[in-house]
Each structure stands twice: as structure tokens, then as C-alpha cells.
Amino acid sequence: MFLSKIWFILISLVAGVALTFALIAPRPAVQKLGVLEGQRLDRAQYAAEQMFKVDAHKWIDRVSKLGRDAIVADSLDAASRGAGEWGVVHKTLQDRFRALIPDLATGGIETLVAMDLKGRVVARVGDNDKEYGDYIGGAEVIADALRGYMSDDVWGNDGKLLRVAASPVLSKNHDRIVGALLVGAETGDNLVERLKKNLDVDVALLLRGKVVASSRNPADLALLPDLIEKHTKEIAEVKRTPAIALTAGADSLLAVAAPFPGQAGQQQAYYVLLGMQPAKSDLPSLLSHTSSDDLKWGNFPWIPLLLALAVMIGVGLILQRREVEGPLEHLRKDLQQLARGEITKILDSRYGGKFGGLARDVNAAMERYTHAPAAPSEMAGKDLNAILGGKPARGSTFDLPSKDSAFHGNTPAPAFAPPPAGGFAPPPPSFAPPPPASFAPPPLPSAAGSVFGAPAASPSGGGLGLVKSSGFGAPVGKAPPALKPAAWAPPPPTAPAPAMAPSVLPAAALAGADEEENSEATRIVPYDESEEEAAHFAHVYDEFVAAKKQCGESQAGLTFDKFLQKLRDNKAALVSKHGCRTVRFSVYVKDGRAALKATPVRD
Amino acid sequence: MMRRSSYALAALTLGTALVGTASPALATTNTVKGTVRLPEGARSTRLYSGYWRLENGNVPVQTTGGAKAETVVVLEEIDGAHAPPARTVTVEIGGLDVRPRLVILGPGSVLEIKNTGKMTHELSTPDTTDIMPVERLPPGGARHVKFEKVGGFVVRDAEYPHIMISVIVVDSPYYSTLDERGAFSVANVPDGKAKLRVWTRGAWATEQEIDCAKKEELSIKVAAPNEKDAAE
Numbered sequence: 001m002f003l004s005k006i007w008f009i010l011i012s013l014v015a016g017v018a019l020t021f022a023l024i025a026p027r028p029a030v031q032k033l034g035v036l037e038g039q040r041l042d043r044a045q046y047a048a049e050q051m052f053k054v055d056a057h058k059w060i061d062r063v064s065k066l067g068r069d070a071i072v073a074d075s076l077d078a079a080s081r082g083a084g085e086w087g088v089v090h091k092t093l094q095d096r097f098r099a100l101i102p103d104l105a106t107g108g109i110e111t112l113v114a115m116d117l118k119g120r121v122v123a124r125v126g127d128n129d130k131e132y133g134d135y136i137g138g139a140e141v142i143a144d145a146l147r148g149y150m151s152d153d154v155w156g157n158d159g160k161l162l163r164v165a166a167s168p169v170l171s172k173n174h175d176r177i178v179g180a181l182l183v184g185a186e187t188g189d190n191l192v193e194r195l196k197k198n199l200d201v202d203v204a205l206l207l208r209g210k211v212v213a214s215s216r217n218p219a220d221l222a223l224l225p226d227l228i229e230k231h232t233k234e235i236a237e238v239k240r241t242p243a244i245a246l247t248a249g250a251d252s253l254l255a256v257a258a259p260f261p262g263q264a265g266q267q268q269a270y271y272v273l274l275g276m277q278p279a280k281s282d283l284p285s286l287l288s289h290t291s292s293d294d295l296k297w298g299n300f301p302w303i304p305l306l307l308a309l310a311v312m313i314g315v316g317l318i319l320q321r322r323e324v325e326g327p328l329e330h331l332r333k334d335l336q337q338l339a340r341g342e343i344t345k346i347l348d349s350r351y352g353g354k355f356g357g358l359a360r361d362v363n364a365a366m367e368r369y370t371h372a373p374a375a376p377s378e379m380a381g382k383d384l385n386a387i388l389g390g391k392p393a394r395g396s397t398f399d400l401p402s403k404d405s406a407f408h409g410n411t412p413a414p415a416f417a418p419p420p421a422g423g424f425a426p427p428p429p430s431f432a433p434p435p436p437a438s439f440a441p442p443p444l445p446s447a448a449g450s451v452f453g454a455p456a457a458s459p460s461g462g463g464l465g466l467v468k469s470s471g472f473g474a475p476v477g478k479a480p481p482a483l484k485p486a487a488w489a490p491p492p493p494t495a496p497a498p499a500m501a502p503s504v505l506p507a508a509a510l511a512g513a514d515e516e517e518n519s520e521a522t523r524i525v526p527y528d529e530s531e532e533e534a535a536h537f538a539h540v541y542d543e544f545v546a547a548k549k550q551c552g553e554s555q556a557g558l559t560f561d562k563f564l565q566k567l568r569d570n571k572a573a574l575v576s577k578h579g580c581r582t583v584r585f586s587v588y589v590k591d592g593r594a595a596l597k598a599t600p601v602r603d
Numbered sequence: 604m605m606r607r608s609s610y611a612l613a614a615l616t617l618g619t620a621l622v623g624t625a626s627p628a629l630a631t632t633n634t635v636k637g638t639v640r641l642p643e644g645a646r647s648t649r650l651y652s653g654y655w656r657l658e659n660g661n662v663p664v665q666t667t668g669g670a671k672a673e674t675v676v677v678l679e680e681i682d683g684a685h686a687p688p689a690r691t692v693t694v695e696i697g698g699l700d701v702r703p704r705l706v707i708l709g710p711g712s713v714l715e716i717k718n719t720g721k722m723t724h725e726l727s728t729p730d731t732t733d734i735m736p737v738e739r740l741p742p743g744g745a746r747h748v749k750f751e752k753v754g755g756f757v758v759r760d761a762e763y764p765h766i767m768i769s770v771i772v773v774d775s776p777y778y779s780t781l782d783e784r785g786a787f788s789v790a791n792v793p794d795g796k797a798k799l800r801v802w803t804r805g806a807w808a809t810e811q812e813i814d815c816a817k818k819e820e821l822s823i824k825v826a827a828p829n830e831k832d833a834a835e
Contacts, residue, residue, distance in 0.1 A: 056654040064659075119698055134721045138700020140649040140765045144656065148664035152653035157762055167659070174661040208761070263651040266764035 001353045004319045011312055026281040033278035034254065038243030041256040044199040044273045045240055049258060051198065052163075052271075055185065056152035059165035063112075063183040064150055067169040071096045072114065076169045076179030080117035090132050093123035101125075110162060111184040114169075117177065119146060126184070140263065141166045145180035153262035154187070156207045156269045161187035161260070188213040195271070202274035206257070208267050216274065220248035228257045228270055235259055235270075245277060252277035327355040335362065370602050536584065537567050540596070543587035547594030567596075574600050635678060635789040635813065637821025639781055639801055645670035645825070650765050650804065667783070673705050674803035675771055676787040676823075677778040681797045681815070684775035686710055686753075694768055695719050696740070696760075705769045707778055710751055714770055716758070717745045725761035737761065757805040767805055801825055 066072060075093045078084035093114050101107055104126050111126035119137015124130075137143055141153040145166035152165040163185040168177045187205065195203040196215045204214035209225040211218040224246060231241040240258040247253070257272040259265040279289050293299060334346045345366060348359035541563050548555050571583040580600035588597055648668045649656070658664050687709030695702055697719035706714060718724055718740045726746060727737040735748045735758060750756065753774045760766035771778070777797070779787040792815045800810040801823060808825040 053654045060655055060657065135698030138698045138766070139763070140651065141653065143700075144649060147648065147666070148659050148662050149656050150659060151649075151656040153651070154653065165653075168662070170659065170661055177659075177662055261651075262653040263764040266651060267761065 001323045004316070004323050007316055007319050011316070014312075023283060026286050030278045030281040034243070037254050037275045037278065038256070041201060041243055041254060041273050041275045042240075044201045044275075045256050045258050047199055048195055048203075048271060048273065051195070052261075056163065056165060059163065059183055059185055060150050060152055060167060062107075063165050063181045064167040066097075066100060066112075066183070067167050067181045069096065069100065070172065072181070073169050073172055073178060076114055076116055076122060077171055079120075079122045080178050086122075086133070090123045094125055094129065097123065097125045105186075108185050108190065109183055110186040111182075113182040113184075114179060115142060115146075115182070116179045117146060119143070119180075122179070142180055142182055145182070146177060148177060154260040154264035154269060155184075155262070156260075156264040156267040159207065159210070159212060161205055161207055161212060161264060161269055163187050195273075199273065202253075204272040204274060206268065206270040206272060207264070208269070216248060220251075221246075223247075224255065224272060225268070227255070228272065229268070231257070243275075246274070248274070252280075323353070327351050327353075331355055331359060334359070338362070338366070533582065537564055540567065540585045540587060544594055544596065547587045547589055551589060551592055551594050553593060570596075570598055574598055578602075631816075632791045632793055633815045633818070635777075635792050635797075635799070635815055635821065637676075637787055637823055639671075639674060639676065639785045639787060639803075640822065640824045641670050641674065641785065641803060642825060645803065650767065670804050671781045671783065671785055673769055673805075674781045674785075674801065674808075675705060675707060675769075675778055676781070676789065677771065677773055677800050677802065678775060678789055678792060678797045678813075678815075679773075679800060681775055681777060681793060682795055683793065684777060686774040687776055689713075691715055691747075693717060696724055696766060699763055699766070701766050701768055704767065705771070705780070707771045707773060708750055710753055710772055710774065712750055712772070714748045714750060714758070714768075715745055716740065716748070716768070718742050722762070724763065724766065726758055727761065728756050728758055731756060755802050755807055769802065769805055771802055799823070 072093060075084070075089050075096070079086070079089045097112050097114075101109060101112070104110070104112070109126060111124060111128075113121055113136070114123045115137060116122055118135065119142055120135050121132045123132055137146060139153075139155075141151055141164055144151045145168045148168050150165075150167040152163065155162045155164055164182055165185075166180055166182045169179040169181055170176065171178045192203045192205060192213045192215050195201075202215045204216065204218070204221055204224060205212050206225050206228065209229070211221050211224065214221055227244055227246060228235075228241060231244065234241050235257070241256055243254045243256055245252065246255045254275045254277050255272050257270040260269040260271065279285050297303075331346070331351065334343065337343045338346060345363045346359040348356050348363055350356075351359045538560075541560050544563065545555060545558070548558070567585055570585075574580065574583045578600045580602045582601050584599045584601055586597045586599065588595055646666065646669045647656075648666070687707075689709050689711035691713040692706045692708060693715040694706065695717045699720065699722065708714070716726060719742075721742050723742065724740045725737055726735065726740055728735040728748075734750065734752075734756060738746065740746050748758075750770055750772045753772050756770040756772070758768040758770060777789045777792050779789045781787050794816040795814075797813055797815050798810055799813045799821070801808045803825060809823060811823070813821065
């Protein structure tokens with residue numbers, strides 16, 4: 001049993017550890033996947049930043065190249081000097097631009113603007129190409145160009161993002177600035193698609209708290225601007241956010257946002273790269289993501305798992321067999337042998353643990369049953385009626401065999417017959433009452449007294465059965481003539497000793513003989529009785545008398561001889577019935593009365 | 604003889620009293636001079652830069668302007684100083700630019716902003732929206748904003764962030780803008796301690812206690828924003 005318990009604990013621990021591992025292990029894995037996805041987004045953001053940078057340089061180069069065109073330079077020079085007709089200059093520049101860049105959309109150009117030295121628009125192509133003459137020289141990128149710088153910027157006007165680049169236009173001699181050119185690159189859905197294609201991530205563009213373009217449904221990203229605004233500190237420090245968890249529709253996303261450069265950066269203009277967040281690490285989510293492929297032989301360690309299960313079950317069964325079932329079978333066989341009398345005791349050394357204890361308990365019980373009368377055993381604790389098969393009766397002072405006993409009607413009955421149920425009838429007229437001096441009428445059997453002879457309530461009790469009184473009516477010496485229970489046989493008047501009226505024990509007579517007969521000197525011990533047994537009977541008698549005294553019972557009519565005869569008769573009946581060697585008697589108190597108990601002794 | 608000495612004593616007492624009364628008016632005044640050294644990045648004429656800013660390679664670039672044009676030195680906490688009178692100052696926005704970019708007012712002054720360009724502007728004081736909430740200013744329109752409190756305020760354009768007006772409301776006449784070299788000079792400053800503060804490009808850049816009686820020239824270094832953050 002010990003190893004079984006250890007094995008059970010080990011299996012529980014292994015199962016607990018395995019379950020804990022199964023629940024915990026996905027969490028760091030998912031976290032790691034999240035980190036990796038965040039790193040992927042970081043790299044994508046870096047790539048996007050480099051792409052914007054390269055784009056900006058490309059646009060600066062393009063607009064610078066346009067500014068080196070002679071017609072453009074001459075037109076702007078004339079406009080700056082106020083030498084030409086404005087309308088003509090405007091038309092000349094527009095035509096020249098269209099000739100140089102036939103398809104603005106293909107080149108990704110949204111607008112191209114030429115300005116004179118004061119920042120006044122001379123010509124436009126693309127957006128608002130009919131408008132000119134307005135001043136836009138205050139824009140930083142244009143002011144820079146008129147100072148001689150080639151630079152770029154990002155504008156966020158009218159809900160649109162525009163990446164712009166400007167370059168000064170020099171005179172033909174390259175000795176002075178005559179104007180500037182500005183090119184605006186489309187920054188919306190086309191840019192988003194290009195970024196998604198190049199970076200393999202979803203992209204969203206934000207401006208002033210709104211999604212202005214996205215490769216996902218913009219409605220799903222409604223919370224994105226507020227989410228990014230919470231990371232303005234990181235954006236100011238490292239020019240981008242960490243990976244932010246975001247729920248977009250049914251998807252869990254990770255977002256990395258970075259600000260656009262230039263003045264749009266002050267208008268909450270961000271480009272946001274969106275990646276899929278790893279699945280949740282809780283068990284239902286993991287199971288929901290499990291497919292049949294995951295359970296195939298090649299993908300799942302079925303063989304090690306089954307082997308481990310088989311080993312666990314096998315070891316458990318072996319231990320169970322060795323520690324429980326095996327000993328149980330042996331014990332059962334031993335008990336069967338014990339029941340058949342093939343063995344007298346169980347070899348408890350064969351058993352370990354609780355089975356050994358059980359075997360020892362059985363042995364101890366057997367030992368007590370066979371050798372210790374007072375000890376509880378199968379028969380111990382039962383009164384004589386139970387031992388001999390009779391029914392117990394209330395208030396019996398003697399536990400005697402009922403039928404098959406020496407007191408049954410077939411055998412020489414005691415010198416009394418059971419009284420009628422309603423009590424003892426008065427003796428017939430022919431009955432000669434004993435002399436008053438030697439015979440005292442006992443009290444009625446229904447009352448709690450020392451009247452001897454009331455049979456058990458059950459008529460079948462027969463014989464002497466159980467009596468309520470502590471009187472004892474067994475004849476001393478030879479067996480008295482049998483008395484029919486239904487007949488009342490008065491003793492012969494001349495009998496030297498009363499023939500023991502069955503229900504009315506001449507207590508006074510018994511008591512009269514007590515003083516002489518109760519003495520040790522006058523006790524009669526049969527010749528065939530061992531001294532030990534005689535001593536036992538005498539001891540039992542003493543105990544019985546003492547018990548009666550202790551219980552406050554009358555000892556009238558109780559003599560040692562009668563008592564001895566009673567014990568002998570009982571012993572004979574029990575030996576006859578159980579085939580035992582002898583019988584040991586013990587005194588006990590039952591329902592406040594002294595009683596005797598008989599225990600057969602086999603060896 | 605006795606009467607003559609009494610007259611002399613009375614005259615002496617009166618003269619002493621008159622001198623004592625007139626002494627504050629005759630107290631010495633100072634000129635607080637110095638130079639503000641702005642960080643390297645403040646030389647740029649741009650508030651917000653893109654990825655690239657390259658010289659053309661043929662014609663020298665013009666570097667005038669920059670943060671110096673938007674910097675003012677203010678002396679505060681001078682005893683007996685009186686605030687400049689309230690007035691109305693007009694600022695024009697046109698051609699995607701604003702002129703002037705820096706105005707210095709007394710408490711209760713009104714800033715009038717006129718949109719002379721063709722663009723609509725969304726102007727406000729983002730840090731103190733109770734003074735000037737966001738409001739669209741269409742072409743040709745004007746907006747008047749009264750500044751009661753002393754301090755520095757920034758009017759920004761949400762559509763064109765580079766359009767920024769610095770409004771400095773002072774409670775004393777002791778202030779000065781910078782010249783091209785970054786030098787400043789505040790004249791008629793009375794003796795005593797004062798707090799010198801420097802405002803540049805929309806924020807107070809630095810402040811320090813000075814003793815106006817000292818004749819030495821001040822050298823005030825304004826840290827770059829990142830340096831300032833590191834110092835904090």
C-alpha cells in the first residue's frame with residue numbers, strides 16, 4: 001500500500017506539473033511571439049522611415065531638376081523682376097510643366113507650384129491649377145527654398161497629408177535665386193498600399209486625431225488616435241511608440257506609430273504600422289486554434305504520450321496487485337482455511353502493512369475466543385441461551401441453554417416446572433406446604449424478586465430457560481424426578497429435602513442450609529472434576545454471590561451445591577453442543593442483576 | 604544773534620527735508636546689457652524640419668532671421684515698476700506667414716489678428732484655451748483677443764503650425780528684443796534685484812536673478828531643448 005500511495009502521489013504531482021506547464025507554457029510563448037511581432041513592426045517602421053527619407057530626397061532631386069530647366073528659370077526670373085506679362089508667364093510655366101511631366105498621377109505628383117522671389121504663385125499644375133498670384137512664401141519649406149535651401153516637409157491641410165519638397169530656382173548664370181519650385185506628393189491610399197506591399201504590414205495614416213487613409217477598414221481603427229495620443233511622451237523621445245495592443249473588429253492587433261516629420265508632426269500626423277497580435281494564451285483560445293493537423297502522428301508526440309500513459313497505468317496496476325489484491329487473496333484463503341479448521345491461526349508475518357494488522361487482529365480475536373473466556377469472541381459476550389441456540393430473555397440471572405440443554409424436558413429436568421404466564425397458581429389442596437421454617441413462599445415471578453423459576457415469556461423457551469429471579473432451583477446431587485411443566489407435582493411431604501417446587505423455591509429452606517452449605521468446608525466437589533475446575537466453580541459461585549449482593553438481590557435459596565449442579569449441567573450441555581473441552585463461566589451484571597455467562601473452551 | 608542762529612537751523616532742517624524728499628527721483632538708473640546665446644538649432648529659420656535641408660551649391664544661402672527675431676528679454680519683479688499701458692496691436696496673417704511674430708503688451712491690451720491671405724486659419728492659444736479658444740479665421744477676417752494676465756502666450760494655427768505668434772504681457776517697461784548678434788539692452792533700470800527671463804520661440808527659455816546695479820554685461824546662454832531636458 002505504501003508504494004501505491006507513493007505512486008498515486010507521484011502521478012498526481014506529475015499530472016499537476018503537466019497541467020501547470022500546459023497552462024503556463026503558452027503564455028511566455030505568446031509573449032515571445034508578441035515581442036517578435038513588435039520587433040517586426042519596429043523593423044518595418046524603420047524601413048518605412050527610410051523609405052520616406054529616400055522619397056523626400058527623390059522629390060527634392062526631382063524638383064531641383066525641374067528648376068534647372070531654362071524655360072522655367074527664365075519665366076521665374078521674368079516674374080520676379082516683373083518683366084513679363086503675368087498671364088503669359090503663368091501659361092508658359094504651366095505648359096512647360098506639363099511637357100516635362102505629362103502624367104502627374106503616374107509620377108505620384110499631386111501638385112507642382114512655381115513661385116517668384118517674393119513667394120507669389122506664378123503657376124500651378126495639379127490641384128487648383130487655375131489659381132495663381134497668391135502668396136505662399138511664408139510656408140517654411142518655400143521660405144527655405146527662397147533662401148537657397150533644398151528641403152522637404154509634410155503638410156496636413158484640409159484633412160489631407162501632403163509630402164512636399166522645394167528647391168530654389170537659379171538664374172541662367174546660377175548667380176542668384178529667381179524663384180522656387182514646390183512639388184507635393186500624394187500621401188494617402190496609394191502610399192498606404194505601397195507601404196503594405198513593401199513592408200507586409202497593414203498601414204494607417206493619422207492626421208489631427210483622424211484616420212485619413214488605411215489598408216484596413218478605418219472604422220475599425222476609430223480608437224487608434226486616442227491610443228496613440230497616450231504615448232506622446234515616447235513619441236517625443238524616441239520618435240515612435242512601443243508596440244500597442246489594439247482590437248480592430250474581430251482582430252487583435254499590435255500597432256507601432258511614428259510621427260511624420262515637419263510641421264505635420266505638430267498636427268498629430270502619424271503613420272501607423274499594424275501587425276497581428278498572437279493568439280491569446282488561455283486554454284480555450286489555444287484549443288480553438290488547434291487544427292486536425294496538430295493532432296497528426298507527425299505533429300504530435302502520440303507514441304511517447306501513450307508509452308508514458310501505459311507505463312503509469314502498468315506500474316499502478318502492478319503496485320495495486322502486489323500491495324492490495326495479492327495480500328487480500330492470500331488473507332481470504334487463510335481465513336477460509338481458518339474457518340475450515342485447517343489452521344488455527346493466520347501466519348501474519350506473511351502480510352505487511354494493514355493486511356498484517358488485520359491478520360494479527362484476527363489471530364488475536366481467535367486467541368481470545370479460544371483461551372480467554374471473558375474476552376470478547378464469537379461466542380464471548382453471548383449468554384448461554386445464545387450459545388446454545390435459545391432466545392435471550394429479559395432479566396435472566398442465569399444465561400442457560402434453552403433447548404437441547406440438560407434442562408430441557410427430554411433430560412432430567414430440574415425439580416421445577418415453568419409457571420404459567422400469569423404467575424404461579426396456588427398449589428392444589430393436596431399440596432402440603434413445606435414447613436414454614438424451611439420453606440418461605442417466594443414472591444410472585446412478575447415482580448422483580450428473587451423468585452426462581454419463571455420461564456421465558458416465550459412458551460417455546462421450555463425447560464428451565466431463563467429465569468428472572470436470582471433463585472436457583474437446580475437440585476443438588478442426583479437429578480430429581482422429571483416434572484411435567486403443565487403439572488404441578490408437589491413434593492412428597494416426607495421428603496427430607498424439598499423436591500424444589502418449580503416456581504416457588506423454598507428460599508428459606510435454601511437459605512437455611514446456606515450457612516452450613518455455603519462454607520468452603522461443605523462444598524461438594526465431584527470426584528471426576530479437576531481441582532482447577534472445582535476452583536473455578538467455587539470462584540464463580542463467590543463472584544455470583546458477590547454480584548448479587550452488589551446488585552442488592554436476595555440470596556435466599558441459593559446454595560453452593562445447587563449452584564454447582566447448575567454449572568455442571570450447563571457445562572455438560574455446552575460441551576455436548578459445541579464439542580468443546582470444557583466451559584468457563586463468568587459472572588456479570590445484566591440489567592442490574594447478577595448473571596452468568598458460559599464460554600466454551602476448545603483446547 | 605540768537606534769532607539768527609534759529610533761522611539758520613530752520614533753513615538747515617528744511618533743506619535736509621527737501622533733499623530727502625527729492626532723493627528717489629534722483630536715484631541712479633542702470634542699463635542692463637548682455638547677450639543671449641541661443642542653441643545651434645535656433646539659428647534655423649524653420650520651426651519644423653523635414654528629412655532634408657540642403658544648400659543649393661551655387662548661391663549662398665541667406666541665414667537672417669531665425670529664433671533671434673522671436674526672442675525677448677524681460678526684467679521682472681522690479682520695485683516701483685509700472686506696467687505698460689494697454690493698447691491694441693495688430694498682427695497680419697498672409698502668404699502663410701505672420702507679421703510680426705512677437706508682440707509685447709501691457710495687461711489689458713488687445714491683440715488684433717487680421718487674415719489678409721487666401722487661406723483659412725484655425726487660431727487658438729492651445730496652452731490657455733480660456734484666453735483664445737480654437738476659432739476659424741477666414742480670409743479677410745479679423746479676431747480680437749484681450750490679454751489681461753501677465754505672462755507669455757502662444758497663438759498657434761492648427762492648419763499651419765509654423766504660424767505662431769508669441770504674445771508677452773509684461774508688468775514693467777523693462778524688456779528688450781535681440782539684435783542680429785543676440786545682444787539686448789534694457790535702459791533706465793533702477794537699482795536692485797530683478798528676475799531676468801528669456802522668451803524664445805514660444806516658451807520661456809531661461810531665467811535668473813540679476814543685480815541691476817552691476818555694470819558688467821550679462822551673458823545668457825539658452826540651452827537647447829534636449830540639453831534643458833537633460834539638466835532637469
